[in-house]
Amino acid sequence: MIYLDYSATTPVSYEVFDTISKVTKEFVGNANSINALGRKSASLLESATKQIADILGINTSEITYTSGATEANNMALIGVAMKYHKKGKHIITSKLEHPSIYAICDYLKSIGFSIDYVNNDSEGLIDFDDLKNKIREDTILVSICAVNSETGVRQPLKMIRQIIKKENARTLLHSDMTQAIGKVPVNFHDVDLASMSAHKIFGPKGIGFLYKSSMVSIAPILYGSGKSNELKPGTPPLPLIAALSKALRLALNDLEKKERFVNLLNEKIVNNLSKYPNILINKTKYSIPHILNISIMDVMPEVMINALDKYEVYLSTNTACSSGEVSHSIMAIYDDLKRAKHTLRISLSYVTTTDEINKFLNIFSEVYDSLKIVK
Amino acid sequence: MKKIIIIKYAELSTKKANINFFLKALKNNIDNALTCNHIISYDRGRMFISVSEENIDKTIDVLLHTFGIHEIVIGFIDEDRTFEVIANNVLDLIKTQEFKTFKVETKRSDKEYPMDSMEVSKKLGSVILNNKECRVDVHNPEVIIHIEIRKDAILYYTNGIHGLGGYPVGTLGKGLLMLSGGIDSPVAGYLTIKRGVKLSALYFESPPHTSEAAKDKVIKLARVLAKYNPNMTLYAINFTKIQEAILRNIPYEYLITIMRRMMYRIAEKIANSENSKIIVNGESIGQVASQTLTSMSVINSVVNMPVIRPVACFDKLEIIDIAKKIGTFDISTLPYEDCCTVFVPEHPVINPELNKCIEYEKLIPYEELIDEAIKSKQVIKIKEEEKIFEDIL
Numbered sequence: 001m002i003y004l005d006y007s008a009t010t011p012v013s014y015e016v017f018d019t020i021s022k023v024t025k026e027f028v029g030n031a032n033s034i035n036a037l038g039r040k041s042a043s044l045l046e047s048a049t050k051q052i053a054d055i056l057g058i059n060t061s062e063i064t065y066t067s068g069a070t071e072a073n074n075m076a077l078i079g080v081a082m083k084y085h086k087k088g089k090h091i092i093t094s095k096l097e098h099p100s101i102y103a104i105c106d107y108l109k110s111i112g113f114s115i116d117y118v119n120n121d122s123e124g125l126i127d128f129d130d131l132k133n134k135i136r137e138d139t140i141l142v143s144i145c146a147v148n149s150e151t152g153v154r155q156p157l158k159m160i161r162q163i164i165k166k167e168n169a170r171t172l173l174h175s176d177m178t179q180a181i182g183k184v185p186v187n188f189h190d191v192d193l194a195s196m197s198a199h200k201i202f203g204p205k206g207i208g209f210l211y212k213s214s215m216v217s218i219a220p221i222l223y224g225s226g227k228s229n230e231l232k233p234g235t236p237p238l239p240l241i242a243a244l245s246k247a248l249r250l251a252l253n254d255l256e257k258k259e260r261f262v263n264l265l266n267e268k269i270v271n272n273l274s275k276y277p278n279i280l281i282n283k284t285k286y287s288i289p290h291i292l293n294i295s296i297m298d299v300m301p302e303v304m305i306n307a308l309d310k311y312e313v314y315l316s317t318n319t320a321c322s323s324g325e326v327s328h329s330i331m332a333i334y335d336d337l338k339r340a341k342h343t344l345r346i347s348l349s350y351v352t353t354t355d356e357i358n359k360f361l362n363i364f365s366e367v368y369d370s371l372k373i374v375k
Numbered sequence: 376m377k378k379i380i381i382i383k384y385a386e387l388s389t390k391k392a393n394i395n396f397f398l399k400a401l402k403n404n405i406d407n408a409l410t411c412n413h414i415i416s417y418d419r420g421r422m423f424i425s426v427s428e429e430n431i432d433k434t435i436d437v438l439l440h441t442f443g444i445h446e447i448v449i450g451f452i453d454e455d456r457t458f459e460v461i462a463n464n465v466l467d468l469i470k471t472q473e474f475k476t477f478k479v480e481t482k483r484s485d486k487e488y489p490m491d492s493m494e495v496s497k498k499l500g501s502v503i504l505n506n507k508e509c510r511v512d513v514h515n516p517e518v519i520i521h522i523e524i525r526k527d528a529i530l531y532y533t534n535g536i537h538g539l540g541g542y543p544v545g546t547l548g549k550g551l552l553m554l555s556g557g558i559d560s561p562v563a564g565y566l567t568i569k570r571g572v573k574l575s576a577l578y579f580e581s582p583p584h585t586s587e588a589a590k591d592k593v594i595k596l597a598r599v600l601a602k603y604n605p606n607m608t609l610y611a612i613n614f615t616k617i618q619e620a621i622l623r624n625i626p627y628e629y630l631i632t633i634m635r636r637m638m639y640r641i642a643e644k645i646a647n648s649e650n651s652k653i654i655v656n657g658e659s660i661g662q663v664a665s666q667t668l669t670s671m672s673v674i675n676s677v678v679n680m681p682v683i684r685p686v687a688c689f690d691k692l693e694i695i696d697i698a699k700k701i702g703t704f705d706i707s708t709l710p711y712e713d714c715c716t717v718f719v720p721e722h723p724v725i726n727p728e729l730n731k732c733i734e735y736e737k738l739i740p741y742e743e744l745i746d747e748a749i750k751s752k753q754v755i756k757i758k759e760e761e762k763i764f765e766d767i768l
Contacts, residue, residue, distance in 0.1 A: 019767050039588055047764045061705060245768050 001312040002356045002363075006200075007149060007179060007291050007347035008316055012243075013202040019246045020204060023239040031236050032226045041238055048238075048245035052209070055252055058188050064210040064231045065241055069178040070100040072195030072210035073143075075231055076174045077104045079218030080141045080193070081113055087170065088138025089113045094126055094155075095332035096148040098176055102328075118144075123284040124153030124333045128163055135167035142173050146180035146194075150318045150329040150345060151282055152291030154180065157190040172216060178208070182251030183290045184259060192216045198240070203247030207240035258350035263289040265348050265357050272361045276368070280339060282330055290349065293318075295330065295342040299371045304344060307367045313360055316345045376453045376464050380434060381532060382422040383446040385540040394419060401443045401543040408437045408605060435536070440602045442569050443546075444538030450521075451531045456488070461495070461529055462502045465520060468531050469507065476512035477503065483524040495522060542571025544604055550653040550683065551646040552576045553638065554596060554609070556589055556713040559657030559686050561596045561703040562694050566685035567655045568604045575649060576600070576607060576757075577642055579614040579714040589711035597757045599703050610645055611753040614638075614714055617744045624738040627720040631665045632727040633735060634715070635674045641745055643678040645752070654682045659689060664723035673727045 003011075012020070023044065029037025031045045046060070053060045066072040081091065091108060093101055095117050105115045116134045119127040126144060135142070142164050147154045161173050174193040180186050182201035188194055188211050197208035210231070212218060224233030266289035273279050273294060282293035296304060301317045308315065318327040330340040387397045402415050402422065411430040416423050426434045431449065438447045453464055469477075479499045481492040490498075499522065500511055523530040552564040554576040564574055578593045590611065601607040617637050625633050642654045658666045665674065675682055686694050698704035 022767055034586065034588060036587070039591070043591075044764055044767065048768055051768050059705075242764075242767055249768065 002314070002360050004313065004315045004346045004348065004352070004356075004360060006349040006352075007345065009199045009205065010202045010349065012204050013247065013250065015250060016203055016243045016247045020239045020243045023242045027238050031238060044242060045236055045238055048242045051245045052248055055248060056186075056188055056211075058211060059214055062188075062211055062214050064212060064229050065236060065244075066195075066208050066210055066232060067206055068199070068208040069098070069176060069195040069197040072197075072208055073098070073100050073174075073176055074104055075210050075221055076193040076195060076212075076218070077101070077108065077141065077143060078221050079231070080172055080174070081108050082219035082221070083217060084140040085113075088136075088140045090116065090136055090139045092116045092118055092131070092134050092139060092142045094118050094120060094144050096120060096124060096151075096153060096155075096329050097143070097145050098149055098178070101143055101145070101176060118142075120332055122333065123286055124148065124151055124329075125284075125286055126155055126160060128159070131160065132163055132167055135164060135171060137168065139168055139171045142171060143175070144173070145176040145178075146186055147177075147184070147288055147291070148329050149179045149291070150327055150343065151284070151293045151333065152179070152287040152289070153284055153329075153333070154184065154286050154288050158187065161190050179291065180288075182248070182255075183262075184288050185255060188213075193218070198244040198247050201247050201251040204240055204243050207237065207244045209244070259289065261350055262348050262352070265289070265352055265354065266292055268354070268357055269346060269361065273364075278372075279368075282334070282339070282343065284333070290347060292346045292348065293327075293330065294344050294346070295339040296344060296368070297338060297342055299342075299368065301342055301344050303371060304367065307371060308363065311363045311367070313363055315347070318343050318345055376451045376467065376531075377425075378428060378431060379450050379452045379530070380424040380426070380431070380438070381448040381450045381530075381535070382424065382438065382444050382538070383448070383535070384421070385443050385445040385538065386542065387443065397443065397543055397546055398422070400546045401441075404441055404443070404543050404545070404605070405437070408441060409434060438538065439536070440539070441543075442539050442541035442571065442603065443543035445540060446535040447538050448532045448535030452528050453531070454528045456524070456529050458490070458495075458498065461522065462499060464529070464531055465499055465503065465522070466506055468533065469503065469518070469520065472518060472533065474517040475509050476516045477509055477518045477520060478511055478513050478516040479503070479520045479522065481522045481524065485524050485526045488524045492524075495524065539569065539603075541569035544568055544571060545573040547571035549573045549575070549649070549651040550655050551642055551649070551651040552600075553642055553654065553656040554578050554593055554600075555657070555715055556592045556596065556707060556709075556711060557657065557715075558691075558698050558704060558707040559659055559662075559694055561600060561657070561707065562689075562697045562701070563655055563657040563683075563685045564600050565603065565697065565701050565703075567683060568600065572653070572655075574600070574604050574607065574655065575645075575651065576609045577645055578609060578611050579638060579641075580611055581615045581618050581714045581717060582613070584615065584618070584717045585712055585714060588709075589713050592706060592709050592711055593713075594755065594757065595706045596703055597755075599701065599706065601757045603701075607757040608649075609755040609757050611755060612641055612645075612748050613751055613753075614748065617739075617741065617748060618714065618718070620739040620741070620744060622718060625735045628722055628724040629727060629732065629735055630718060630720050631715070631723045632670060632673060632732060635665050635670075636677045636732060636736070637741060637745065639674055639677050639682075640741075641749060643680050644745070644749055646680060652680070654678065654680055656682065656684060657686055657694075658684045659686050659691070659694065662691065664725050667725050669726040670724075673729050673732055676729060 027041045029041040031041040049060045109115050119130045164171050172192040175191045176195045178197045181196045192213045194211040199205040220231045226233045278298040280295040327340045327343045414425045479496040481495040483492045521532050550572045552574045554560050597609045
């Protein structure tokens, strides 16, 4: 098997699996109970949260566990909207977001908020002038992802924040950091709110968190009991939380070395595929090496995926969350419908081997050549 | 060019004859707090710490929790003293810094160096102006670029980070902090440590009226203080029998007054046993009934030792500001009852009378109970941030 869909999800690493199993067996108490078993669980919860906070340079009280990035995005966007709707109903996002952001924005639009989509330049970078012009007195939130899930384009959040705060100091900045964390360095102090998910960093599915700066207050979207967090009531899923903490620690070990290695793999693929005139490499100078998007102009991408399945080579069309649709991001960057309909996403990880890439390139060339002939 | 950490001393410059005592203590405190390999050297003006590049952040964090430091500066040292190298190094140094105005200040301890200080400053100034968009401001610069020409090397540094000030911990002797789970006492402890006092802490628990969680909370608070006051000892006193005796025998309005008098007695005995010269607590004038001037005087009268109340004259909000700054606020506000909050009379006496206290106390065999409580005290060695669950996380 050659798995090249790490940006859709990752397998759970052995170390993390070990944590899940140990915590499930040994920590039976509810972290909200005051008895000794509950305290033992609460103590682990606290240590796990502290480890995350220390690694990321934030406070423990700024972390709210969620079921993943989609839930965190909901909490952030709807939470800001509900809290500040009297101050303004204007929200800005980009054309390079995860589908969940668009779905939430559509909902907010349906209840009276106005949504603006900021343009980007031909390299995928947010158009700073356009952003500046779109910010208004009543803009309560800007949501821009740290790394685009289809093209890997990375946004300069610090600069974006500076522009926003200069235009309207009250406008908050949220960033979906799911595709950035564990791949490239991120700084949570560049944003007011951020989302992430464990299953992209060799952690389990079903857990992620929302970062909310302690300087910011938002309205909860969930109500219930449980003292551990004001935004997320209920019993904390301790095995998943401990697993998230461990996965994050492991992911951020030697981050730069891992990134350099993935870059070598990325370049190898790019060099090889560049020889095909009908394959376009959708890579800009701001793309991170872990996500490599290409457009195969003379073969339908679904057909390519199906054919590769037989060889146990796994990749995606655009993103797992919007498979089969026109790629928004490629449209936004290249403004070319055909190119946007023909995308394939090859996503790499530091666990990918050079050998796997060599095999992949051979299989790819065989499959591609055979499909071209069919056409 | 090699990185070096430079420390400028806090209030120590007012010490004359015994400054070496303070500097030695500061060096020892840093020595003990650093877990990585390091070399420390110092003179009366500054202290230099060399650690490997990857340990610099960790070292700075330690120094940011060490009293006796006015400023922490990351400097560079280079043995090559030729002007071209100096100029390049300076450009390297300011590459990542953002400023609009600057000045260069050169010190030349090696008087045989071919250029004098003024000349070096002037020439470096023009090198910087040619390479960066900025201007010279000799009166109020955003950044001062310091160059020191020494016999063996050139030392470079710019603006530093503010240290905590105060005196090196331990230089002023020992004290015992009455540490509850509240907001005030950890702040009182912090302020006392700042003045160079090495602290132990004393906690009263009343199981089952108070919970293990409440004790954990106090241990956590002690752990925060231990960052500034390493190797802290926490004494946990089981106060249940005394508290129950008071509840059963003493008029309700005097409950808190008598309880505090018992706590003071125990505190003094423990302080004496470990050679502490003072008792420290978080009382603040007027905050609660036991903290009126009359109450303080009636309670204080059971001990002969000085009782230091660093936050006596602070408003609650001022105390909270410090608690947030040092990281105890979020722990203190966890919702667990402690000894002082678990039984509170509806109308505690605001102006207790000493005579009544003495009469009431005759109703309980308190000396016996106190001795018993002290005998069974639990001694907890507080280590800074224990690595728990290492195997899981």
